[in-house]
Amino acid sequence: MMNRRQLLGAGATVVGAAAWTKTSAMGLPDAPIMESASTQSPLVPTSGPDYQPVVTLNGWTLPHKMNNGVKEFHLVAEPVEREMADGMTAYLWGYNGQSPGPTIEAVEGDRVRIFVTNKLPEHTTIHWHGMILPCGMDGVAGLTQPAIPAGKTFVYEFDLVKSGTFMYHPHGDEMVQMAMGMMGFFVIHPKDPQFMRVDRDFVFLLNAYDIDPGSYLPRVMEMTDFNMWCWNSRIFPDIDPLVVSRNDRVRVRVGNLTMTNHPIHMHGYDFEVTCTDGGWVKPEARWPEVSIDIPVGAMRAYEFNAVHEGDWAIHCHKSHHTMNAMGHDVPTFIGAEKSRVTSMIRRLQPDYMPMGTRGMADMAEMSMPLPDNTIPMMTGWGQFGAIEMGGMFSVVKVREGIASDDYSDPGDYEHPPGTVAYEWTGDLPAASSTTGAKTQAPAKPAPEPAAGHGGHD
Numbered sequence: 001m002m003n004r005r006q007l008l009g010a011g012a013t014v015v016g017a018a019a020w021t022k023t024s025a026m027g028l029p030d031a032p033i034m035e036s037a038s039t040q041s042p043l044v045p046t047s048g049p050d051y052q053p054v055v056t057l058n059g060w061t062l063p064h065k066m067n068n069g070v071k072e073f074h075l076v077a078e079p080v081e082r083e084m085a086d087g088m089t090a091y092l093w094g095y096n097g098q099s100p101g102p103t104i105e106a107v108e109g110d111r112v113r114i115f116v117t118n119k120l121p122e123h124t125t126i127h128w129h130g131m132i133l134p135c136g137m138d139g140v141a142g143l144t145q146p147a148i149p150a151g152k153t154f155v156y157e158f159d160l161v162k163s164g165t166f167m168y169h170p171h172g173d174e175m176v177q178m179a180m181g182m183m184g185f186f187v188i189h190p191k192d193p194q195f196m197r198v199d200r201d202f203v204f205l206l207n208a209y210d211i212d213p214g215s216y217l218p219r220v221m222e223m224t225d226f227n228m229w230c231w232n233s234r235i236f237p238d239i240d241p242l243v244v245s246r247n248d249r250v251r252v253r254v255g256n257l258t259m260t261n262h263p264i265h266m267h268g269y270d271f272e273v274t275c276t277d278g279g280w281v282k283p284e285a286r287w288p289e290v291s292i293d294i295p296v297g298a299m300r301a302y303e304f305n306a307v308h309e310g311d312w313a314i315h316c317h318k319s320h321h322t323m324n325a326m327g328h329d330v331p332t333f334i335g336a337e338k339s340r341v342t343s344m345i346r347r348l349q350p351d352y353m354p355m356g357t358r359g360m361a362d363m364a365e366m367s368m369p370l371p372d373n374t375i376p377m378m379t380g381w382g383q384f385g386a387i388e389m390g391g392m393f394s395v396v397k398v399r400e401g402i403a404s405d406d407y408s409d410p411g412d413y414e415h416p417p418g419t420v421a422y423e424w425t426g427d428l429p430a431a432s433s434t435t436g437a438k439t440q441a442p443a444k445p446a447p448e449p450a451a452g453h454g455g456h457d
Contacts, residue, residue, distance in 0.1 A: 028115055028153065029065045031074040033097035036060075037083040039240040039407060049107045051189035052197060054253070055407055057204035057242070057394070058234045062102035064112075070157075071112045073104055075126070077148075077170075077182065078119035084228065085238035085324075085375050090209065091216040092181035092233065093120060099181030099233045100205050101168070108163040108191040114156045116148060120177075123147035126156065127171035128186060130277040130299070133158040141172030148172075163190040164279050165203070165253045165299050179220040181233055183207065183257050196280060198303060199248035199404070204231045206294060206316075206392065208258040213325050214371035223259055229321040229391035236322070236393035237380035241409055242314065244306045245402035252314075253301040256294040262321065264300075265291040266396060268312035275301035291317055306398045311382075311413040316392035323377050324390035383412040 034040070040060035042053035053061065064071045080094040095101025106112055118124050125147055127139035137158045141147040148154045166186040170177040185203050190196060207230050210222040218228075231239050244250050251274070254264055272286045277299040292300050315322050338354045345352045370376065380387035399410050 028117075029067075029072040029074045030063070031076045031096060031115075031117065032063055032102075033076070034060050034102065035097055037098070037234065037238075041405070041407065043105065048110075049189070049191055050193040051105075051107060052199070052201050053105060054103060054185075054187050054201045054203045056103045056185065056232070057202060058232045058238075058240050059098065059100060059204075060102050062096065062104050064106075067113070069111065071106055071110050072115070073112065074115045074117070075101060076117045076119055077124050077126075080181075082181065082233045083238075084230065084233060085235050088235075088373050088375050089216065090181075090211055090218065090228075090233070092218070093177060094181050095184060099183075100207070101182070101184035103185040103187060103203060104168070105187045105189065106160055107189050108160055110160045110188075112156075112158065112160060115153055116156065117153040118148045118150055120150060123149050123172055124170050124177060124182070125154075125172040126168050128156070128158075129167040129169060129297070130164070131158075131166050131186065131188075132161045139171050160188050162279060163188045163195075164277070165255070165275060165301055166277065167205070167255045167257065167299065169257060176220045178257060179209075179218055179222070181207065181209075181218075185253075185255060187253070196274065197249075198251040200242075200244045200306075201251045201253070202242050203253040203255075206231060206254065206256045206258050206262050207233055208260075209233075211325065211374075213374035216373060226259070227325045229258075229316065229323075231392055231394065235324055235375070236390050237387070239394040241311075241395045241397045243397045243399075243402060243407050243410060245404070246306055246309055246398055246400045248306045248402075249303065250306050251301055251303045253299065254292075254294050255299040256296055259296065260318075261293055261295050262392065263291045263293045263317040264314070265317045266304075266312060266314045268308050268310055268396070268398075269304045271302040271304040273300060274303045275299075309398050309400060309413065310415075312396040312398065314394050314396050315389070322389045322391045322393045324379070325374050325377065 037058055039055060039058055042055050043061040043063065044053055045051060047066070062073055062075070064073045066072070075095045077093070077095055080092050080097055080099050082090050082092050082094065082099045084090050092099040104114075116126055123141070125139040125141045125145060128137070136144055137156050138144045139156070145154075166188065167183060168186050169183040183205055185205065187203065208226040209218040209228040209230065210226045211218050211228055228235060242252070253275070256262055270288045270290050273289060273292055274281050274286060289302065292302055294300050342352065342354045376390070378388045378390055380389050397410055397413070402410065
């Protein structure tokens with residue numbers, strides 16, 4: 001497995017905080033390479049139809065060049081090192097220096113030409129998942145094209161006939177190559193700049209790996225027992241927040257290339273499902289949700305109006321998918337008396353700490369010795385203490401007055417006085433302690449516009 005320095009070579013140059021380099025050969029368009037694992041600023045269009053560019057969570061958008069009216073892109077399939085979180089790196093396969101690869105953005109009606117250079121140790125292809133195109137451009141090795149041999153460059157060229165959210169991934173040795181992280185987003189914006197326009201547009205892929213603590217390579221043959229549940233090959237607490245300004249119209253596009261479905265739940269809002277991998281959902285057919293299940297191999301997009309300020313959790317609602325590497329064979333010790341066995345173990349291992357007798361929350365607050373290249377099962381800290389999460393978890397941060405081009409973390413939310421849950425230190429109210437007592441419901445405040453139903457309908 002080659003590292004990034006070997007792959008880039010001694011002549012690579014790093015440009016600014018984005019940390020990407022350009023390579024070119026024999027007239028091919030540049031192939032930018034991203035080394036940073038942080039969310040990059042959106043790539044604002046400078047020509048052609050206007051559109052609101054997407055923001056790839058912990059990722060970036062691939063630049064293109066125009067050649068006689070055709071948008072040209074250059075993807076390089078190669079081994080990469082992906083920082084999954086601070087203190088943990090995975091040796092994956094990806095595109096242009098990262099896994100997932102860069103997001104490709106274009107406009108409905110564009111003709112695109114995509115050069116794919118294969119720097120993997122085996123052949124590959126690219127399938128343009130969900131897109132309408134000529135059969136010979138569909139990217140299925142052996143069926144629609146010969147596989148791209150190691151060291152060779154192939155060209156895909158087709159017209160973008162519909163707008164929406166799509167994905168790309170190999171269709172050659174797919175079991176290994178997708179398990180190694182080869183995937184990316186392809187966003188086609190509507191030709192009409194005002195159709196389905198939003199103020200902020202986020203995209204991320206759901207992916208999963210089985211990486212033993214202390215190791216770097218995923219187990220590519222694993223089918224069910226994963227221990228790294230990721231968004232764009234990142235795990236909490238190092239998944240960047242989704243930062244929006246109050247009253248923004250926000251779209252979140254989520255694609256699933258794992259082996260199981262994921263119910264994505266967002267706190268503080270209800271939202272409308274406005275797009276699937278099959279296309280836009282007509283207004284009369286949209287439905288309200290607070291959780292949306294993303295099937296395997298599918299994409300869902302939802303929208304809401306950011307009217308409620310705060311730090312709102314967003315996560316997969318399968319509880320084991322908000323944990324990091326862990327032992328799946330650990331017995332349940334809740335209620336067990338472990339003081340005697342603890343005393344015996346400490347004679348051999350003085351630092352031994354018993355866990356599990358009262359649940360596992362203690363793990364989030366302890367600084368336990370860990371193997372190299374892994375992070376705790378539960379981790380992350382907020383202004384009120386341990387967050388006790390991992391894996392597929394992040395935060396939607398809604399603030400007043402965020403600039404339209406600002407996606408930086410605004411820090412902790414300053415709660416207005418009287419709006420944080422607190423400890424009750426007095427006696428219970430008499431009515432609450434009396435059997436059969438009736439309590440009067442508080443008067444209902446005037447309803448606010450439902451998220452996803454105001455301002456843009």
